[in-house]
Amino acid sequence: MNSAKKLYQSLNIAGSLALAVFIPWIVFKVFRAVRLQKNLNELVGKIVVITGASSGLGKALAHEFYKHRCQVVLCARRRQELERVRSDLLNTHCTVETAQPPIIIPIDLSELDSLPEQVKKILSITGHIDILVNNGGVSHRGTVISTTLDVDMKIMMVNYFGAAALTKAVLSDMIKRKQGHIVFVSSIQGLIALPERSAYSASKHAMQAFADSLRAEASLHNISVTVASPGYIKTNLSINALTGSGASYGQMDATTEKGYKPEYVAEQIIKAVVEKKNEIVISTIIPKLAVFLRKYWPNIYFILMNQRAKKSLASY
Ligand SMILES: NC(=O)c1ccc[n+]([C@@H]2O[C@H](COP(=O)([O-])OP(=O)(O)OC[C@H]3O[C@@H](n4cnc5c(N)ncnc54)[C@H](OP(=O)(O)O)[C@@H]3O)[C@@H](O)[C@H]2O)c1
Numbered sequence: 001m002n003s004a005k006k007l008y009q010s011l012n013i014a015g016s017l018a019l020a021v022f023i024p025w026i027v028f029k030v031f032r033a034v035r036l037q038k039n040l041n042e043l044v045g046k047i048v049v050i051t052g053a054s055s056g057l058g059k060a061l062a063h064e065f066y067k068h069r070c071q072v073v074l075c076a077r078r079r080q081e082l083e084r085v086r087s088d089l090l091n092t093h094c095t096v097e098t099a100q101p102p103i104i105i106p107i108d109l110s111e112l113d114s115l116p117e118q119v120k121k122i123l124s125i126t127g128h129i130d131i132l133v134n135n136g137g138v139s140h141r142g143t144v145i146s147t148t149l150d151v152d153m154k155i156m157m158v159n160y161f162g163a164a165a166l167t168k169a170v171l172s173d174m175i176k177r178k179q180g181h182i183v184f185v186s187s188i189q190g191l192i193a194l195p196e197r198s199a200y201s202a203s204k205h206a207m208q209a210f211a212d213s214l215r216a217e218a219s220l221h222n223i224s225v226t227v228a229s230p231g232y233i234k235t236n237l238s239i240n241a242l243t244g245s246g247a248s249y250g251q252m253d254a255t256t257e258k259g260y261k262p263e264y265v266a267e268q269i270i271k272a273v274v275e276k277k278n279e280i281v282i283s284t285i286i287p288k289l290a291v292f293l294r295k296y297w298p299n300i301y302f303i304l305m306n307q308r309a310k311k312s313l314a315s316y
């Protein structure tokens with residue numbers, strides 16, 4: 001009898017405690033959801049320039065921003081693919097009352113000298129740019145020894161210098177308007193390097209550092225900088241990756257195949273943008289653990305990477 005009473009009492013206490021945690025948690029969740037919705041509503045009419053919009057994550061980002069009634073400016077090399085994305089946008093979201101239809105500006109990020117001119121062209125059409133999403137990029141498959149310096153430079157040119165040049169070109173107008181947002185699509189490989197990805201990892205590490213430096217400077221002008229570092233996404237990135245000789249790798253890697261859906265990653269990025277997050281890592285636990293190890297227990301990370309190299313290079 002006595003023990004039953006005790007049990008009842010302790011259950012009661014446990015229940016109250018659970019409620020005391022649960023109710024604020026629910027309130028917090030609701031508050032967050034309401035705030036997110038309010039922030040997303042502020043996207044209406046914003047002018048968003050997206051590079052690499054012809055495929056994969058860039059295409060998914062175009063859908064996500066367009067869905068929230070932004071005017072999107074689609075940039076990449078392949079005009080035909082951009083046109084396909086534009087008609088997809090118009091057909092898929094025909095219920096969306098966007099003020100302005102998507103704009104297509106074909107650009108080659110490796111032609112650095114052409115980029116300021118392209119930005120001028122965009123500005124002459126839209127008047128200003130609210131958000132620049134540096135997403136266009138190319139990956140790499142090959143050892144350091146088998147990769148020509150030409151390939152290193154090509155990847156650096158698109159992933160790093162292309163983004164840097166475009167950012168410089170949009171910055172002065174943003175500074176004048178005292179607002180703007182620059183987004184960098186980096187990668188987990190901007191935080192840690194894997195064997196056989198030297199050029200790619202280096203270009204994304206460079207991007208992260210550039211963004212961190214810019215963030216501090218831009219804060220003086222009310223301009224935000226967000227760096228997104230996703231893990232594997234199911235896109236054509238590995239197919240389009242360059243090998244050591246500069247040829248197309250042409251294969252869908254198993255890791256890429258099993259990666260996140262581009263739509264999911266795009267949604268996470270757009271949330272980070274409206275919440276003005278400085279950075280966001282979008283990945284499963286293992287890559288996050290690797291980032292942690294690299295920072296706080298580097299020798300373990302190096303051993304793991306040696307093993308990874310041994311395993312994959314044994315097949316050569
Ligand atoms: N997939 C992943 O696992 C993964 C993981 C982390 C980060 N990321 C990053 O996500 C971004 C998008 O890649 P994705 O996965 O969507 O791969 P993707 O399907 O191959 O898309 C790459 C995009 O970049 C554009 N691009 C490539 N070279 C260009 C150049 N010289 N000038 C202009 N645009 C160029 C391509 O368009 P054109 O060919 O028409 O020019 C294409 O739209 C990249 O920055 C990538 O590093 C991807």
Ligand SMILES: *[C@@H]1O[C@H](CO)[C@@H](O)[C@H](O)[C@H]1NC(C)=O
Nearest residue numbers: 054055056059234235236262
């Ligand atoms: C990959 O490339 C093919 C051929 O260009 C294209 O049909 C497909 O839509 C691309 N995939 C993604 C996710 O963009």
Ligand SMILES: *[C@@H]1O[C@H](CO)[C@@H](O)[C@H](O)[C@H]1NC(C)=O
Nearest residue numbers: 177178179180221222223224
């Ligand atoms: C800073 O930028 C935000 C939009 O990102 C804008 O609403 C606000 O008015 C800007 N503040 C100033 C002081 O210009």
